[in-house]
Amino acid sequence: MKAIVITKFGGPNVLELKEYPTPEISGDEVLIEVKAAGLNRSDVFQREGNYPAPAGVPADILGLEVAGTIVKCGPDVTDFKVGDHVCALLAGGGYAEYASVREGQCLPIPEGLSFTEAASLPETVFTVWSNIFQRGNLQPGETLLLHGGNSGIGITGIQIAHELGSKVIVTVGSNEKGKICLELGADSYINYKTQNFEDELQNEGVDVILDMIGGDYLAKNINILKPEGRLIHINAVDGSQTNLDIGKVMTKRLTITGSTLRSREYKFKKQLAKEVQKYVWPLIESKKFKPVIFQTFPFSEASEAHRLLEKGTHTGKIILVR
Structure with a gap:
């Protein structure tokens, strides 16, 4: 098969389209002919x-979410069959003809x-549901603060939380x-x-915060949380080492x-x-709730797609298509 391979760690130009062995499957695995693959910020971190x-997991092929057609099933597969159209959460290997x-x-x-559109869903929807609704236990009538509202996580969290009855600030x-x-x-x-944002929300307060920034956002987040509030971290792009006022907690x-999410056990993901x-x-x-696609690129232009992702000017998802 053809795959986008990391030839060495570095910038977007290290991604190249190359021949690569098609994955072998066994047990309860399926082989998906990939039609589209979503880009995520973690792809950039891995590339670097x-x-x-x-x-x-293939260390030199990026890609945590795909959509396509099942072309082969392992002997223990019970829920799907050859020909089914699916989207899937991967631990890697999505930038390829087969996964x-x-x-x-x-x-x-979804019908x-x-x-x-389907390729834009797994990583963001799984992350939002796991963190905001399972770990954060966001309830109808509560207020959610989403940092990075225009990101894939943000646009997903906005729509789901809104439809389930919460107030959303980004x-x-x-x-x-x-x-x-x-x-x-x-x-x-x-x-x-x-x-x-701390000044803007000091009086109103919020119940749940989803944060991917870290750094000095920690103190500000703690200051605006209401009593019994929940702060959930899914990244720390501004740093993971910071001071914590335990008294306020x-x-x-x-x-x-x-x-x-990537390293969680299969039982949890299932x-x-x-x-x-x-x-x-x-x-x-x-x-x-609708997927928001900012731009698509052919698989052969993965480097250009990564350059756009790194600029941070997009709202919604960037997708590779075949």
Whole structure:
């Protein structure tokens, strides 16, 4: 098969289209003919040598989410068959003609969605559901603050939380991005380049915060959380070492948590997929939640797609298509 391979750690130019062995499958694995693959910020970290692939996953092929057609099933597969259209959460290997994955990490493509739209779903939807609704226990009527509202995680969190009855506030880097977030269901936005979100939310307070920034955001997040508030970390692009005021955590009875999805065990991912299909897929099929695709690129232009991803000017997902 052909695959986009990391020839060495570095910038976007290290990605090259090359011949690569087609994955072998066994047990409860399926082989997917990939039609589209989603890009994620973690792909950039891996390309640069800062986010190694788990054991047993191709270290030189990026890609955590794909959509396509099942062309082969292992002997223990029970939920899918050859010819099914699926999207899947991978631990890597998605930038290729074929990808293998255990069936519990696959979901049927929601009715009415294209392969391109479906490829934008797994990483962001699984991350949002796991962190905001499982770990953060966001409830109807509560207020959610999403840092990075225009990211793939942000636009997913906005729509799901809004439809399930929560108030949503986002931070963004421009008013244009903020207006798009409002159209998707956010109640308000804060432009972090011209406003201080701590000052803006000090009096109102929030119940749940999803943070991918880290650094000095920690203290600000703690200050604006209401009593019994929950802070969930999924990244720390501004640094993971920072000071923590434990006194405020105690007096406000806060919960500070976080997670990474890629390294979680198969049992967890399989159960998470079931919850996503039960609670999120109906929102998609009823048009209450829609994938937002910023731009698509042919697989052969993966380097250009990464350059766009690194600029951070997009709102929504960037997708490679075949």
